[in-house]
Amino acid sequence: MDVLVLIGRILFSALFLSSAVGHMTQTKAMACYASSRGVPAPAPAVLGGGVLLLAGGLSVLLGVWADLGALLLVVFLVPTAVLMHAFWKETEPQARQMEMAHFQKDMALAGAALMLLGLIAHAGGDLGLTLTGPLFDIG
Template identity: 30%
Template sequence: MKDILDLLGRGLLAFIFLYEAYDSIFYYEATKQKMTAYGLEWHQDLQLLGAIVLLTLGGTLLLIGYRTGLAMFMLLCYWIPVTFIVHAFWLDPEPERRLESIMFMKNIAIVGGLLMVWANGVGKYSIKRLFATTHVPGN
């Protein structure tokens, strides 16, 4: 049961990042406008393409359970700064502060989930495990 829950948890975490990558691609110009609103104006195309690569590659590696240390590093390099930039609730006026604080805490919980996967491994159902248990016949 633990292995199935590991797989399900990894899948749900990966879905967040893969969906964010999809959303950034599908709404590319709107995402750039939002970046401008948050003061991220330096080489926006490069930043956005870098974010899409980190999200897609990190999310895919997390989903399949291969090179998860690299995946966690990539996803955390994106997720932590974005959380502090986009959901800086302490800078918002009172009506928006409550919602932004909830969004901030949600993102911090996702960071916790990533750290748990990083610390505990990917479980039995992963590409890493498949490669480790596959025997190639000798010549």
């Protein structure tokens, strides 16, 4: 079970860590896009999002308070889904469908991160192959 959970953490965090790199290295371009979607203070939002992605992704990957890391990913994913992928505002069917798919992907990832938070906070010490136990205790 320990190895299975570790592989899952690696696969799950890879998406967020690669996205964090994009947020940190392509801030200007991403801020322009965020601005076009109506995100307030787009440059700080992009950098803040990058910090959440990096901290959350590394926390889950390394197993350092991975429950907190999962929560940080939820804090990134839900506002991103609502602000960046507001499919209900789209009038063109293809754009609406594309934004709906991105919205649903972000919400599904947020759900997975919430499940991970619950699993780690409940049984974190028993999962093994982590550097620390959970920060939260909902046992």
